[in-house]
Amino acid sequence: MSATKQGSPPPAPKGEVSGAEAIIRFLGDHGADLVFGYPGGAVIPLYDAMFGSNVRHVLCRHEQGAAHAADGFARASGRTGVVFATSGPGATNLVTGLANAHMDSVPLVAITGQVSTTSIGTDSFQEADIYGITIPITKYNYLVKEPGDLLDVLAEAFHLASSGRPGPVLVDVPKDIQVAQIRYHKPSPPAIPGYVPRPQPSADEVAALAEAVHRSMRPVFYVGGGAASTGVHREILKLAEGSDVAVATSLLAKGVFPDAHELSLGLPGMHGAKYANLAINESDLIIGLGVRFDDRVVGDVRRFAPLARIGHVDVDPAEIGKRLSVDLPVTGDLKLVLDMLAKKLKPSGRPEWRARIAELKAAYPLAVPESGPSGKIKPQALVKAVSDATGGEAVTVTDVGQHQMWAAQLIRSVKPRRFLSSGGLGTMGYGLPAAMGAALSEPGVPTVLIAGDGGIQMNIQELATVRENDVPVKIIVSNNGCLGMVRQWQQFFFGRRYSSTVFGYNPDFARIAQAYDIPARRIEDPSGLAEAVSDLVRSDGPGLLDVAVDPEENVLPMIPAGKGQTDFFGEG
């Protein structure tokens, strides 16, 4: 800094604040008073403005951790998560977190510092074009070039992130904008021409849907993340029970419909229960509710639900007909559609369909294998122990891989927003920071993380954040010493050549946790499993349980990628 610029800045004219102060004041005024982030050169003014303000900042140990923490916060609470990062590497470290939130439609606002507008484009220190980089992985993004635009941009960013189909929005704020003096004002209500966040469903389309249900003998609701984020679990329960509609829940909708319900099919698709896939295969009407008909569920498009007419309700018209041709499309806000449908639908019992579902469930239960002579803890038994210990009431967060699928199959969820998992992007390393964010969103609700020994190491630095903030996350490492899901594919499809999937070395996770002053222990004996899990869940504060599980276990049933719905692996 040159000598002439030293000294304190001139006092601001009355009623004016710096851009940085405006951001903090805006966040405080809009209830976004918990921020995850990491400081750096280009956001020093922002962090200075936050110092001593009513906005609480959780200092994560990596920007990716901060992004996932904001994501976990948003999924658990339904509020928009906020993350701060500096320019350049700080901003690029958010990329995976933004892509993850984009795939799963999570409301997030990322505020990044940028080099001054006069330096943009000159390859300045810590400059990266985060606006350009994040175009494909955000719902929308901004580079603020005029101080006077800042507040309106923030208002628009929060509006876009949380309305319609939610998603992440990035606001890149150059350093000179942060220090510019602006008049703090209530931003004008966002008016975005052509943006319709709550499309009104067509009465004719809903009537056609109702008529299709009336005529159906074997109807299925296939429910997705849109049902979780719009909070329509009661409406779905009522409609399903009133008309005996079976309910399959995507990974993101787990908990929207109680897993133990007679009409529940749970997760369909690649690792869904056999009864779920067989029921869909026999169904004559599938109605997707806020769901993407993702390839991991549908498999071979031509062979998905061959007997069924397909209905699809979504707030995003681009989802309808994207992968499947749809017979009964309804574009609209899910709550509005379900309310209209409830008025149109005449409740009617389908005892034969109910009986058939019960029969399929009895014939093909999701089994938890016994430990047997190997004496090793079965990873499925570990997941079941978590379900038993929490009664499905805890926020259960997973990482990505085999344990994630076992959790999807075996955790008995009873409420929405209580099962958090990286679905679309399948981001290893999501679990620990997301669990931390979830636990901070609702302090009263216990939060349990199940992670593999691979994924836990991808953001293990967040143990420091957990400790520093005394976040009561119960961490369970399902430790099989390998990258189980890839190893499983290598076993099934690549001649058991375990290329780079078996760790030659793993650290002692309990001792790592202890180094962070987090109570921890390791168990290997199946007889102590239930008690160890139960003790962890009931303990105060954070804790870690490293569980040595049988590395030979595979996630079954399995329908190989791109195959038909009844092509169960290993059955010819």
Next chain:
Amino acid sequence: MKKIISVLVRNRPGVLSHVAGLVTRRGYNVESIAAGPTENHEITRITLVVKGEEPVLDQVTKQIRKLIDVIKVEPIPHEAAMTGELALITVSFTPEKKSEIMNIIGLLGLAIKHIERDSATVMIAGSAQSIDTAINGLSPFHIKAMARTGLVALPLLENWSPA
């Protein structure tokens, strides 16, 4: 099949990146993209010519409509469209061929923008077909450089609904 998609967008920095990026990342087959101002200085019109099967074209339209800056998307069937395109073509020739080429330029009704001893640059505005014809007519000579704007289109007035 080919489709003209006329897109009205908020005139914001980066809006072309959003539209062009979407088309690339979703793997759509775009023949041309042209952008320019409209009667309203806050609104830009982007004209895309897209190739593909009907379901794909339907997806393109829906995905573009979803972009936040997009105000309106109008797929315009060829028969209901007024279209136009502009091209600049530089041909080079030997002195003895000069009169022959001038003759063809005259026959094709091309406007000469610039001429030198061994090259000429002509301009043509019209339908995509008339530009193709001009290129064909000049192709026996050496076409040194060419710039086409890509198609711009408006729906025929009887179908017109203001944005």
